[in-house]
Amino acid sequence: MKQVVNTEQAPKAIGPYSQAIKANGFLFISGQLPADKDSGNIIDGGIEAQTQQSLENIKAILAAAGSSFDNVVKTTVYLKDMNDFAAMNGVYATYFTQACPARACLQVARLPKDAVVEIEVIAILVK
Secondary structure (H helix, E strand, O other): EEEEEEOOOOOOOOOOOEEEEOOOOEEEEEEOOOOOOOOOOOOOOOOHHHHHHHHHHHHHHHOOOOOOOHHEEEEEEEEEEEEEHHHHHHHHHHHHHOOOOOOEEEEOOOOHHHOOEEEEEEEEEOO
């Protein structure tokens, strides 16, 4: 059984997908762009600002599902330019401070709306 998770505190999905899905004790959050929740537009700023916005969008979805960063077990970070890795990692480290999740980080040719970063996560749901 799966349950759709949506919140107005994060940008709406821009295609045929959900912000997140609860299933079998896990929460699967779709890749979050650094988009403003109200306009849906990518925020101004470089990799640090955009990484922070992506993670704030994830934080809002985690909260809507009754979870938090403490319960994240896996992340995938998509970067437009791997030269941004250190700067992204600096911001990322402020959200994940202990028992950090497993992670993959990939450089991709292009991201939706020409963002420089997109982040997806899997979290466990604790009762």
